[in-house]
Amino acid sequence: MGQQLDLSSYPFNWPSLACATLPLTSNFLLRTNHLSSSATSRGSSCFCAHMDNMGDPKSIMKELLQGLELARQLQVYLHTPSSSQETRDLIQKIISTFEKALEMVNWKGPVPAGESSQLPITAAIRMSDSPISSSPQSEDSERDLKDQDHNAFRKRNTLPRWTKRIRVTPGMGVEGPLDDGYSWRKYGQKDILGAMYPRGYYRCTHRTVQGCMATKQVQRSDEDSTIFEINYRGKHTCTVAHNVGSSSIIPLENQEPSLNNTNQQQNILQTLEQQPNDLLSNLREGLRVQTENLDSTDQSFAPFLFPLSTNIKNEGQVFPPHLLENFSSPYMSPATSGISHYSVSPSRVNSVVGNPNLATFESHINDMIPAATSAPNSEAVGLEFHFNQFEFDGQNFRFDNP
DNA sequence: GATATTTGACCTAA
DNA sequence: TTAGGTCAAATATC
Secondary structure, three states, rough: OOOOHHHOOOOOOOOHHHHOOOOOOOHHHHHHHOHHHHHHHHHHHHHHHHHOOOOHHHHHHHHHHHHHHHHHHHHHHHHHOOOOOHHHHHHHHHHHHHHHHHHHOOOOOOOOOOHHHHHHHHOOOOOOOHHHEEEEEEEEOOOHHHHHHHHHHOHHOOOOOOEEEEEEEOOOOOOOOOOOOOOOOEEEEEOOOOOOEEEEEEEEHHHHHHHOOOEEEEEEOOOOOOEEEEEEEEOOOOOOOEOOOOOOEEOOOOOOOHHHHHHHHHHHHHHHHOOOOOHHHHHHHOOOOOOOOOOOOOOOOOEOOOOOOOOOOOOOOOHHHHHHOOOOOOEOOOOOOOOOOOOOOHHHHHHOOOOHHHHHHHHHHHHHHHOOOOOOOOOOOEEEEEEEEEOOOOOOOOOOOO
């Protein structure tokens, strides 16, 4: 077993993890024994509560999926240069165990044995009770915009939805899939009961013109202030071309997490490489494509490293001058409670790079970064994307840290 | 002036 | 009844 892991230092939902590990191998149970007494005791109560649902396949699957996701979170946390290969192997085995268990309970998702552990969980999940399996475009064509609005509101729970979690990691750059490539407009913000931070509501910019009903919600995690959850709802039906580069038009299909997103990601990266300008050069310095743990057939989730702006004035942080060279002046974000920060201006990115994806991506980050970059002595901000929520068989599965 | 954001009020599902 | 989600007028920014 080798290295002992100080799991208590990681901000996970340990009670849930303890519950989720019950059906697993002794290896992982052994690890959970290192949890603090409070965590393990709460885990015990959690187990008792779940005993009521024992035998229910959905409950079992829910627990397994939660365990799988938590293991993946752990993998992310342990994916550091200081972590040993043994540690990485261990977490990989844990993930594989979860996936095999899911297969045993007749999980229909594409989680093939062996290579399955390389797949993002989101790629393995299909939302079943939502209209995503059919063509929203064809459905929407039968309704006028007013009906869409009305229906979307009254039946919002039936919309396809999925959640991305983004970690803003000091000193790691922006790591994760590139922006979803759509332009969003904020239409509301709400304080959520029990949540430390307000939730932002966004909808597709093209809603009024094309009736695109896609929306998303962005909320900062209470447990880990470096994590942001982006909850997408509805599929884009807009047909606005993604002006990436001079001639590339990326199809708007497959906006939701799917393996077919590969081309879009690759096109963006490819187009970036073709941009002969200073800003791109600066961006490229921080660009890194991580291929480790990626299935060869799935590059849609290729992490994307991107040098992000951080708080400089307020936090005394230092940012490499070459990265700030083409950045806009610091400005006061109206949503940041007075925290000023440097940022890539979306308009400048559009005009210089001609890449609205980057602009949109940055606009998202601007919403999140001010508070998320409060960690001192950070030179960069990293984002890690993965999903923690989905719908299955009419049930909504979450992996929240309550 | 056009577009985006903010924010209090309103509506609806649970 | 309440909390989450949306609307829309006011305000800010480009």
